[in-house]
Amino acid sequence: xxxxxxxxxxxxxxxxxxxxxxxxxxxxxxxxxxxxxxxxxxxxxxxxxxxxxxxxxxxxxxxxxxxxxxxxxxxxxxxxxxxxxxxxxxxxxxxxxxxxxxxxxxxxxxxxxxxxxxxxxxxxxxxxxxxxxxxxxxxxxxxxxxxxxxxxxxxxxxxxxxxxxxxxxxxxxxxxxxxxxxxxxxxxxxxxxxxxxxxxxxxxxxxxxxxxxxxxxxxxxxxx
Amino acid sequence: xxxxxxxxxxxxxxxxxxxxxxxxxxxxxxxxxxxxxxxxxxxxxxxxxxxxxxxxxxxxxxxxxxxxxxxxxxxxxxxxxxxxxxxxxxxxxxxxxxxxxxxxxxxxxxxxxxxxxxxxxxxxxxxxxxxxxxxxxxxxxxxxxxxxxxxxxxxxxxxxx
Numbered sequence: 001x002x003x004x005x006x007x008x009x010x011x012x013x014x015x016x017x018x019x020x021x022x023x024x025x026x027x028x029x030x031x032x033x034x035x036x037x038x039x040x041x042x043x044x045x046x047x048x049x050x051x052x053x054x055x056x057x058x059x060x061x062x063x064x065x066x067x068x069x070x071x072x073x074x075x076x077x078x079x080x081x082x083x084x085x086x087x088x089x090x091x092x093x094x095x096x097x098x099x100x101x102x103x104x105x106x107x108x109x110x111x112x113x114x115x116x117x118x119x120x121x122x123x124x125x126x127x128x129x130x131x132x133x134x135x136x137x138x139x140x141x142x143x144x145x146x147x148x149x150x151x152x153x154x155x156x157x158x159x160x161x162x163x164x165x166x167x168x169x170x171x172x173x174x175x176x177x178x179x180x181x182x183x184x185x186x187x188x189x190x191x192x193x194x195x196x197x198x199x200x201x202x203x204x205x206x207x208x209x210x211x212x213x214x215x216x217x218x219x220x221x222x223x224x
Numbered sequence: 225x226x227x228x229x230x231x232x233x234x235x236x237x238x239x240x241x242x243x244x245x246x247x248x249x250x251x252x253x254x255x256x257x258x259x260x261x262x263x264x265x266x267x268x269x270x271x272x273x274x275x276x277x278x279x280x281x282x283x284x285x286x287x288x289x290x291x292x293x294x295x296x297x298x299x300x301x302x303x304x305x306x307x308x309x310x311x312x313x314x315x316x317x318x319x320x321x322x323x324x325x326x327x328x329x330x331x332x333x334x335x336x337x338x339x340x341x342x343x344x345x346x347x348x349x350x351x352x353x354x355x356x357x358x359x360x361x362x363x364x365x366x367x368x369x370x371x372x373x374x375x376x377x378x379x380x381x382x383x384x385x
Binding site: 034037038040041042044045046047048049051052055056118121122124125126128129131132135136138139 | 300304306307359363364
């Protein structure tokens with residue numbers, strides 16, 4: 001039971017940490033200032049959620065949130081391949097943003113109903129902040145769907161990322177993601193094999209190198 | 225011997241690290257104070273989870289409790305019990321005076337983008353409600369950016385959580 005609980009906490013924390021890093025890649029170079037601010041702020045929230053989840057796992061494992069976030073080997077991370085991808089292209093960024101936030105909403109709804117009060121509590125708190133991410137993602141889907149070019153580029157990005165999006169969720173939650181995505185896009189999405197958690201894309205190792213560079217350059221216990 | 229009253233008084237002196245116009249007590253992040261001999265246990269409810277001020281708040285609370293002769297034990301409560309509804313009326317007024325529009329009450333149902341775009345949010349400078357949403361996000365996780373058509377100034381709106 002405890003093993004499952006740690007697996008669950010680390011899976012979600014790793015998703016939020018990696019997505020936070022990926023979102024932060026827009027800091028300073030987003031297409032315009034408002035999106036620079038938005039993606040930077042979303043990144044900060046996601047990394048805050050990761051920290052809280054790592055702290056819950058760390059309390060059970062007798063370690064610290066930082067050690068869990070930065071001292072594991074790349075192959076030990078449990079994040080979904082969707083958040084590993086480096087996608088600095090706007091339609092793909094928005095497609096991933098909407099797919100992840102929607103999958104996350106479905107997952108959080110299940111966790112809020114958990115009979116583990118700590119998990120239910122932290123899920124409820126995270127969900128309050130995620131509501132702003134979802135509004136932002138929905139606003140961008142509306143914008144892209146409003147023009148021919150936007151719609152075409154969004155649809156192409158959605159098709160590319162769809163098997164990755166399914167991989168964020170456990171089997172039983174996937175039909176709900178399909179239902180919402182199809183309704184939002186007004187079309188059918190392909191019946192594909194999900195790219196599940198546990199698969200490590202080449203981009204994960206690159207991000208890991210960057211993410212842990214400072215940590216690895218300083219001896220453990222350094223004070224800043 | 226330190227009393228609950230001494231502790232609340234000491235905590236009320238701690239400014240929010242990012243908006244020093246209001247205190248941690250105004251902000252409503254201290255859920256409870258309990259005393260057991262010299263030990264003072266605080267239940268602390270974080271605001272936004274990615275807020276870098278959270279660590280500073282804990283350091284300041286520990287120092288304030290030590291100044292009144294207690295040993296601090298800060299218990300971080302990671303659940304949904306903090307809301308912007310917990311900011312005190314005095315705290316809301318201090319926010320407004322400092323140029324931050326205080327948060328709207330937490331809605332019973334879902335937060336709604338249409339409401340954020342059209343709602344009657346009041347400009348903290350001129351009081352006009354002819355304002356529009358510029359960005360859901362702002363300089364810190366707790367704020368959005370709005371623009372006032374009345375005095376033609378952007379302002380920071382506290383997000384509702």
